[in-house]
Each structure stands twice: as structure tokens, then as C-alpha cells.
Amino acid sequence: MIVAERKPFQEIKDMLKDAKKVLTVGCGTCVAVCLAGGSKEVGVLNAELKIARKLEGKPIELGAATVERQCDREFLAELDGVIDRYDAVVSMACGVGIQFLAERYPQIPVFPGVNTTFMGANQDVGWYEERCRGCGTCFLGITGGICPVTMCAKGLQNGPCGGTNNGSCEINQDQPCAWQAIYERLAKQGRLASIMAICPPTDWRNQIPRTIVQPGYAKRKQLLAK
Amino acid sequence: MTDIKQTDMEEITIATDVLVIGGGLAGVRAAAEIADLGYKVTLAEKSAALGGSQQNPGALFGLSAEEQRTVADTIQAVSAHAQVDVLTQTRVAAFAGVSGDFTVTLATAGDVRQQKVGAVVVAADFTLQPLNAAYGLSLSDGVVSQSQLDALLADKAAEARLGGKVVAFLVGFGQEGNPLVMKRVMKSVAALAAIEGCTVYVYVNNIKVAADSLEKLYMEGRSKGAIYFKLTEAPHVSPDGKAITYRDLVVRQDVELNPDLIVVEEALVADAENRQLAELLRIDQDAWNFLQSDNVHRFPIQTNREGVFVVGASRGIQDLPAVWTDAENTAMAVKGFLGNGTKRVPKGKAVVDNGKCTFCLTCYRCCPHGAIYWVAESNKAIISPVACQTCGICASECPMDAIQIGGFSDIELKAEFLGNLAGGAPRIVAFCCQNSAFEAGQMAAQFKMTLPAGLQMVKVPCAGKVDLDYILTALAEGADGVLVLTCHEGNCKSERGNTYASWRVEDAQRMLVEAGYEKDRLRFATLASNMGKEFSTLLLDMEARIKELGLSPLKN
Numbered sequence: 001m002i003v004a005e006r007k008p009f010q011e012i013k014d015m016l017k018d019a020k021k022v023l024t025v026g027c028g029t030c031v032a033v034c035l036a037g038g039s040k041e042v043g044v045l046n047a048e049l050k051i052a053r054k055l056e057g058k059p060i061e062l063g064a065a066t067v068e069r070q071c072d073r074e075f076l077a078e079l080d081g082v083i084d085r086y087d088a089v090v091s092m093a094c095g096v097g098i099q100f101l102a103e104r105y106p107q108i109p110v111f112p113g114v115n116t117t118f119m120g121a122n123q124d125v126g127w128y129e130e131r132c133r134g135c136g137t138c139f140l141g142i143t144g145g146i147c148p149v150t151m152c153a154k155g156l157q158n159g160p161c162g163g164t165n166n167g168s169c170e171i172n173q174d175q176p177c178a179w180q181a182i183y184e185r186l187a188k189q190g191r192l193a194s195i196m197a198i199c200p201p202t203d204w205r206n207q208i209p210r211t212i213v214q215p216g217y218a219k220r221k222q223l224l225a226k
Numbered sequence: 227m228t229d230i231k232q233t234d235m236e237e238i239t240i241a242t243d244v245l246v247i248g249g250g251l252a253g254v255r256a257a258a259e260i261a262d263l264g265y266k267v268t269l270a271e272k273s274a275a276l277g278g279s280q281q282n283p284g285a286l287f288g289l290s291a292e293e294q295r296t297v298a299d300t301i302q303a304v305s306a307h308a309q310v311d312v313l314t315q316t317r318v319a320a321f322a323g324v325s326g327d328f329t330v331t332l333a334t335a336g337d338v339r340q341q342k343v344g345a346v347v348v349a350a351d352f353t354l355q356p357l358n359a360a361y362g363l364s365l366s367d368g369v370v371s372q373s374q375l376d377a378l379l380a381d382k383a384a385e386a387r388l389g390g391k392v393v394a395f396l397v398g399f400g401q402e403g404n405p406l407v408m409k410r411v412m413k414s415v416a417a418l419a420a421i422e423g424c425t426v427y428v429y430v431n432n433i434k435v436a437a438d439s440l441e442k443l444y445m446e447g448r449s450k451g452a453i454y455f456k457l458t459e460a461p462h463v464s465p466d467g468k469a470i471t472y473r474d475l476v477v478r479q480d481v482e483l484n485p486d487l488i489v490v491e492e493a494l495v496a497d498a499e500n501r502q503l504a505e506l507l508r509i510d511q512d513a514w515n516f517l518q519s520d521n522v523h524r525f526p527i528q529t530n531r532e533g534v535f536v537v538g539a540s541r542g543i544q545d546l547p548a549v550w551t552d553a554e555n556t557a558m559a560v561k562g563f564l565g566n567g568t569k570r571v572p573k574g575k576a577v578v579d580n581g582k583c584t585f586c587l588t589c590y591r592c593c594p595h596g597a598i599y600w601v602a603e604s605n606k607a608i609i610s611p612v613a614c615q616t617c618g619i620c621a622s623e624c625p626m627d628a629i630q631i632g633g634f635s636d637i638e639l640k641a642e643f644l645g646n647l648a649g650g651a652p653r654i655v656a657f658c659c660q661n662s663a664f665e666a667g668q669m670a671a672q673f674k675m676t677l678p679a680g681l682q683m684v685k686v687p688c689a690g691k692v693d694l695d696y697i698l699t700a701l702a703e704g705a706d707g708v709l710v711l712t713c714h715e716g717n718c719k720s721e722r723g724n725t726y727a728s729w730r731v732e733d734a735q736r737m738l739v740e741a742g743y744e745k746d747r748l749r750f751a752t753l754a755s756n757m758g759k760e761f762s763t764l765l766l767d768m769e770a771r772i773k774e775l776g777l778s779p780l781k782n
């Protein structure tokens with residue numbers, strides 16, 4: 001899931017300093033699950049803003065809405081019309097949702113309410129850990145299910161580096177060496193051969209936004225283009 | 227939702243089979259009692275035989291011959307009972323579902339089976355831990371643990387070997403100790419003292435004799451010549467165990483003894499697998515891994531989950547009569563819970579709005595009673611009316627505001643605390659747990675103690691229901707002060723409702739400061755239901771602070 005955290009209040013307040021009527025829009029999927037931007041967090045942010053702005057003598061009018069997913073236009077459509085009553089929007093979705101919302105309503109300033117941080121797993125309520133950087137060429141098959149792009153400080157695809165230090169990474173004693181972990185897991189499975197071959201580097205140059213069309217839908221996309 | 231009355235009832239069918247985990251003394255007895263009441267019982271024991279998996283229970287519990295016979299009879303009765311399915315070498319591999327409808331996966335060497343049970347009884351054993359390290363000793367020929375001594379004494383050749391020897395016991399300095407530890411010591415002291423020429427010294431801190439017949443056992447050893455030194459601090463023992471030196475307070479000098487054998491005490495600790503079992507069954511543990519939290523509301527044998535009971539050693543009970551009582555009480559409690567398999571429960575105790583639920587699992591992870599589950603077909607959180615205690619923790623934690631508690635819905639509560647915020651006197655909204663602060667408040671009012679004129683008590687089923695949003699919204703809408711009043715620590719009927727409330731208050735105070743507001747307008751305090759006087763003091767104090775700060779500048 002995509003993990004985000006609420007932006008510092010001061011920053012949100014500053015972005016909204018000229019706005020008088022603001023709609024805060026939550027997203028009911030990833031950011032709700034990571035307790036950063038669901039309907040609860042929308043209510044809490046609004047209450048905080050209301051207090052701060054009243055104290056400054058610049059009361060603000062606030063609306064709240066939470067849609068299922070801000071990255072789906074069908075759900076965003078629920079805001080059509082509603083949104084025109086406001087002079088700014090705070091989106092609590094991840095960067096994807098914020099952009100998709102801003103794209104749909106180009107006439108109105110859309111501000112981010114969260115910092116989108118990573119793709120990660122739920123360790124416990126309110127506790128998330130990064131596991132994938134979306135490199136586009138997943139190596140997990142040869143690395144025993146441990147991602148070196150994410151877990152290795154240098155993102156090495158052929159490791160470890162010379163800094164590996166008894167299981168720790170050279171950047172920090174408390175940071176485990178991803179390649180040590182990869183080695184150990186593969187050794188246990190008797191699959192060390194899988195990291196003996198040199199793995200070709202990912203081409204990080206000239207990265208442009210990636211698009212995926214699932215094979216079965218290529219025709220559908222062509223149809224849409226017409 | 228809001229018009230569901232707590233009096234609307236529904237009938238629910240539950241499973242009536244019972245799983246007993248652990249075939250030690252407590253487990254066999256509980257299984258026998260429950261089966262006698264007519265329920266079908268599966269008794270799962272991890273070792274190869276019933277009767278106390280890890281050690282000789284006779285020695286461990288210091289059982290008399292008669293008691294040992296009773297234990298043997300019980301084991302026999304259970305093994306032959308038509309209603310009891312005994313599975314040895316069996317562990318709980320997986321556990322799912324909810325009170326009255328658990329699905330348990332049992333793994334017996336090479337075989338896995340799944341079954342539905344309505345209730346579970348956990349009857350784990352103790353593990354013995356020799357405390358030689360506390361005395362700076364290693365176990366050797368000259369230094370043995372209590373268990374090793376028990377084994378030595380059980381052997382007939384022991385008498386010959388121990389005759390003419392000096393044996394010294396070290397007890398009560400490595401741990402606080404308890405009657406069962408003392409009972410084991412005293413039994414072997416008496417046995418040793420009876421051996422011709424064997425001299426017994428016992429270096430002991432507090433002599434715990436607060437259990438049946440311990441005093442008698444103590445006198446028996448002494449009358450046979452054993453000598454007890456009651457010390458306030460541990461004697462000095464040479465690392466090889468050859469010399470024990472202690473300060474004699476009467477003659478006021480150090481006295482040295484050179485024993486042939488030192489016996490070190492043992493701690494009775496929770497079974498090493500308790501932690502794992504607790505996680506699997508989703509029940510709380512105490513600081514020592516016994517399977518019951520320290521909570522005054524937890525009656526013996528109850529856990530934080532309805533339909534899951536703990537008996538004997540699994541909750542730290544050590545003495546056979548007490549274990550027996552536990553087993554009997556459990557059988558009654560199981561009957562009380564399962565009845566004939568139909569339960570009448572209030573409708574709409576806590577309900578999930580499927581349209582809003584995003585299935586984040588927050589409620590499942592936070593519910594202190596393990597009352598939330600899901601089924602593959604729905605993929606939404608479901609709350610069991612059998613297990614739910616309506617604490618409201620889930621409702622306050624849900625990021626989608628998808629859960630409503632019957633009689634305490636968001637709409638009802640907000641209308642209550644937002645409805646009355648205008649007026650001259652400082653408006654103080656006090657969210658009061660109905661189990662403690664609310665009663666204290668009513669007491670204060672009844673006894674005409676002074677209370678702020680603008681006080682508004684808002685009754686909540688548990689402080690766990692006090693939502694972060696309620697606190698901030700009350701202040702944002704012009705409440706002059708907000709108090710969150712909960713039960714004392716360790717006193718919450720829902721274990722952690724007060725803890726969640728205190729975290730939320732801290733979080734809200736941080737946000738108030740961020741927003742440039744005075745954090746003193748929000749306070750957290752704990753109270754007991756009989757603390758009317760303290761309630762009044764607390765509120766007057768809050769009112770005084772509000773007067774210093776002035777009325778809320780946020781009023782509409």
C-alpha cells in the first residue's frame with residue numbers, strides 16, 4: 001500500500017493563508033489504511049484549522065468529503081459541482097490522488113495535506129515500513145524475496161559492497177545489510193548460484209512517467225484513443 | 227442506527243464444543259468437569275502423556291499420596307470419558323473466528339485437523355527455572371537445583387549417599403518466593419532431616435507459609451533437626467559452593483559453613499510457549515507471561531476475550547486445591563457462556579457501515595476483546611455481538627468513521643456536547659467513562675458538592691469512545707475547557723480504553739499547540755466511581771484555570 005503522513009500543520013496553514021472557503025478531501029483507500037487521510041483525519045485537520053484561523057481573527061469555512069479513491073475519476077466525479085463552492089482544496093490522498101484531483105479541477109488551487117512517502121507494509125496500527133521503490137524491473141526472484149533497491153542504502157543490484165559489516169550496513173550499525181540478508185536467505189534455500197551472475201543495471205536515465213496497459217486491455221486503449 | 231435501542235435483542239446460535247489446551251493437572255480436571263456438564267471436549271496436550279507435561283507433578287506440587295491418587299483417577303476418567311477426545315502431541319497451529327464460533331487448527335504429529343469450538347480453556351503448565359545465577363553459582367555435583375534434589379530423593383539409593391552429609395538450601399533471595407516454592411523446599415528439608423546423620427541448614431529470606439499445612443511441614447522439618455537462618459540479605463557463597471558466610475545478627479559476627487551440597491531454589495515461571503499462545507488466541511498476558519492481565523475487573527479464569535478462559539498455572543495459580551477450584555469455576559463459566567448453544571444478545575451494540583469500511587484492520591487490531599473478525603465472503607470488518615463489550619475503542623480509531631456504538635453514535639454524542647456551548651459561565655465538557663468518572667460526577671452532584679455552573683458531563687461507555695475528533699470539535703466550537711475522565715490505570719473494563727484516551731488527549735494537546743491555542747483547556751485525569759469529592763475538586767480546579775485563561779475566543 002502507499003504510505004503517507006500528515007503534513008506539518010504550519011505548512012498546511014501557510015498554504016491556505018489566502019483561502020476563505022476550503023474543501024478538505026480524504027481518500028478512502030491507501031491513506032485511510034495508513035491513518036493519514038481518511039474521513040477521520042479530514043475531520044481532525046478541519047477542527048485544527050478552524051481553531052487556528054479563528055484565533056488569528058481570519059475565520060475559515062471548511063467542508064469535508066472523503067471519496068473511495070482519488071485516483072479513479074469515477075469517484076472524483078462525486079465532487080463535480082460541489083467543489084466550485086470553495087476557493088481552495090486540500091487533498092489528503094497520496095501524490096497520485098492529489099494530481100488527479102488537481103487535473104480534474106484545473107480552475108481551483110489544490111494543496112497537498114500529506115507527504116506521500118513510500119510503498120510499504122503494515123507492521124501495526126500506525127506503524128509502516130517501506131518495502132518497494134517501484135523500480136519497474138523486480139529482482140525479488142533472484143534475491144530471495146528481499147529488495148536490494150529498497151533495503152540496500154545504495155540500491156545495489158550486485159552486492160554486497162565492501163562496507164558490509166557483520167550484518168550491518170556501513171552507513172549505520174542499526175541498519176541491516178540487505179545483501180547479507182539476501183545471502184543468508186539464499187544460502188538456506190541452497191540457491192546462492194542465483195546471485196553469482198552479474199545482474200544488469202536498471203536504466204535510471206531519462207525517466208519519464210511510466211504507463212502500464214495490461215495486455216488484455218491494449219485493444220480497449222486503442223478504442224479509447226479513437 | 228441511532229434509533230437502535232439496547233433492548234432490541236437477537237438470538238444467535240453458537241458452537242458448544244470446547245477446546246482445552248494443556249493436559250496438566252488443571253487441564254484434565256477442567257476437561258472432566260466440562261464434559262460432565264454435557265459438552266463435547268477436545269483435550270490437546272503437547273507432550274506424549276496427560277498429567278503435567280514437563281515435570282513430575284507429584285514432586286512439583288508436593289502432592290500427598292492421596293492427592294496423587296485423585297490426579298491419577300482424574301486422568302483415567304478423562305481418558306475414558308465418552309465426551310472427551312484426548313489428543314496428545316498436539317499443538318494449536320492456528321486459531322481464528324470469534325467468541326462462540328472459533329475455528330481451531332490442531333496439529334498432531336503428521337496430521338492436521340480443523341474444528342469449530344464455542345469456548346476455549348487454556349491450561350498451560352509452569353516451567354521451572356533454577357536460580358543458581360542469583361547466588362553466583364553454577365550447577366555442579368556440589369550445587370543442585372530443587373528439581374535435581376527432588377530426583378535424587380526419589381531414588382532409593384539417595385539415603386545412603388546423603389547420610390552424614392551437610393546440605394544447605396538457599397531460598398528467597400533470588401525471587402520474592404511464594405508458598406509453593408516453600409512447600410517444595412520444606413518437603414525435601416523434612417525428607418533430608420529424616421536421613422540418619424544428614425544435617426540440614428536453610429538460608430531463607432521470608433518464610434512464606436500462607437497456605438494450607440505449610441506451617442505443619444515447617445515444624446516437621448525443624449523437629450527433625452533442620453535449622454533455619456532467616457536473613458534479610460543473601461549470604462555470601464563462594465563461587466565453588468564450598469563455603470557459605472552470613473552475618474549472624476545475634477552473635478554479631480560472620481559465620482562460615484562448609485556444606486557438602488547446596489540446593490538452590492527454583493522459580494516457577496510461565497510456560498515458554500505462553501507468549502506464542504497468547505498471540506494466537508489474542509489474549510492478554512501479564513508482565514511475567516501469565517495469561518491474564520493485571521486488571522481488577524478480570525474475575526479469576528476470565529480473559530479479555532469472551533469464551534476464552536485460563537486455569538491453574540497458565541494464570542499463575544500454583545497450589546493443587548486452588549487449581550482444582552479453578553477448574554470447577556471454569557466449568558461453570560463455560561456453561562454460563564455456552565448454555566444450550568443459543569444466546570440472546572442486544573442488537574446493534576457496535577455496527578460496521580460496510581459502505582464506509584475500507585477494511586484497514588485498525589479496529590481488528592485495537593479491539594481489546596478480540597470481538598472483530600471477518601469472513602472471506604464479505605471482506606469487511608464484522609463485530610460479534612457476543613464478544614463486543616461496547617467500549618467504543620474501534621469506533622474512535624476507525625479512519626473512516628465506519629463504526630457506530632448503539633446508544634452512543636457520533637451523531638447523538640456530538641449533538642449532546644455541541645448543543646450547549648453558549649452562556650456566561652465557562653462551559654466545561656467532561657467526557658466521563660460510565661464505569662468511573664460518570665458515577666463520581668453523579669455522586670458529587672447528589673451530595674451537593676460544588677461543581678462548575680457550566681459543567682456538561684457527557685457519558686461514554688468507556689473512555690475508549692472519546693474520539694480525537696470529539697475533543698477538537700468541542701474546543702473548536704467554543705467549549706471553554708474539555709476534560710477526559712477515565713478509570714485508573716489497570717482498572718479499565720476494556721483493558722486499554724483509558725490508555726487510548728490518554729494518547730488521544732496528548733495528541734490533541736500537541737495539535738492545540740500547533741494551532742496556537744492553550745493546551746491547558748484540555749485535561750486528562752483518572753478517577754474511581756467513589757471519588758465524588760475528587761471529581762468536584764478536579765472540576766473546580768479546571769474552572770479556575772479556565773477563568774485565568776478567559777472564556778473561549780472560539781465561540782460562534
Ligand code: SF4
Nearest residue numbers: 027029030071094097
Ligand atoms: S489516491 Fe493514492 S491513496 Fe488514494 S487510493 Fe489512490 S493511490 Fe491510494
Ligand code: SF4
Nearest residue numbers: 132133135138139147
Ligand atoms: S526490486 Fe525492489 S523496488 Fe524493484 S519492484 Fe522489486 S521490490 Fe520493488
Ligand code: SF4
Nearest residue numbers: 583584586587589624
Ligand atoms: S477500522 Fe473502520 S475501516 Fe478499518 S476495518 Fe475497521 S471498520 Fe473497516
Ligand code: SF4
Nearest residue numbers: 593614615617618620
Ligand atoms: S466496541 Fe470495543 S469491544 Fe466492541 S468491537 Fe469495538 S473495540 Fe471491540
